[in-house]
Amino acid sequence: MAAKLKAALREDHTKSATKEIRESGHVPSVVYGKEKESKSISVNSIELVKTVRDEGRNAIISLDVENDKPVDVMLHDYQMDPLKDELIHADFYIVDMSEEMDVEVPLNLTGDAPGAKEGGVLQQPMYELQVRAKPADIPEEITVDVSELQIGDTISVSDLPKASSYEFLEDADTTIATVVPPDTLDAEEEDTDENAEPELVDAEDNSDEEK
Known part of the structure; x- marks a missing residue:
């Protein structure tokens, strides 16, 4: 109702x-x-x-x-x-209650990932999923259980249960939850720092040349 x-x-x-x-x-x-x-x-x-x-x-x-x-x-x-x-x-x-429409539905992760307890970091790249359904069949939210995710594990759209009343419009291989190893995050931060330093040096050199 x-x-x-x-x-x-x-x-x-x-x-x-x-x-x-x-x-x-x-x-x-x-x-x-x-x-x-x-x-x-x-x-x-x-x-x-x-x-x-x-x-x-x-x-x-x-x-x-x-x-x-x-x-x-x-x-x-x-x-x-x-x-x-x-x-x-x-x-x-x-809305036309008999006509399908495309909407964004909140994505909610539930449970505690074992990989996160072992030092990994649980990441959620997406917080909404595009869904196609008739107005009365639009889910209030999409719930995903991450209680079995180990370090390196990933849940994609293709892993979600299929529903007869609606369909997902995202690509099947789209990641919605993953547990990243802590050393991977450290490496990403180091790469960012290393790439940033030369740019700052170049910027200073160019400013000196202009003077």
């Missing part, structure tokens, strides 16, 4: 009106979709944040716009005020 969220139509797009909406605890927003007319709306900021927190980033939301029928939407994008850490704008996309 989709989460419900009420929305008010927004006709005044002046800065003063937008500021007033935000000061009242609401977020100026837009709702649009394929072959659908876009509408300017506003939603309660607290209710939106609560819905996303409780239902997940890819949750299906039944958006109840005043003077219109509720529509199924997903939060497509949003903007935050970096100074106040407040939500200042949101985009909602009208």
Whole structure:
């Protein structure tokens, strides 16, 4: 069952009106979709944040716009005020529940890797995976168990269990978790330092020549 969220139509797009909406605890927003007319709306900021927190980033939301029928939407994008850490704008996309769509799903590693306890370093190159599924079949997250990873072991997209309701769009050999030997990390740092020093020397020499 989709989460419900009420929305008010927004006709005044002046800065003063937008500021007033935000000061009242609401977020100026837009709702649009394929072959659908876009509408300017506003939603309660607290209710939106609560819905996303409780239902997940890819949750299906039944958006109840005043003077219109509720529509199924997903939060497509949003903007935050970096100074106040407040939500200042949101985009909602009208979804077709019978049509597949591509979304990014959070990747969560669980368990303790034995290789990490033996001195290795557990690395997670990716924190989201692209998935194709119908809106109702989009998983809230992809969980990967790393409790058997030894030093040098790797888990790739091809190692993930196959699901009938969705498919992964990443390359099969894409690494999503690995335990790197500690000496490998040391070697990488040394290589970085060695490569950086000549560049600094050259830079100084060039500056002297220009003088």
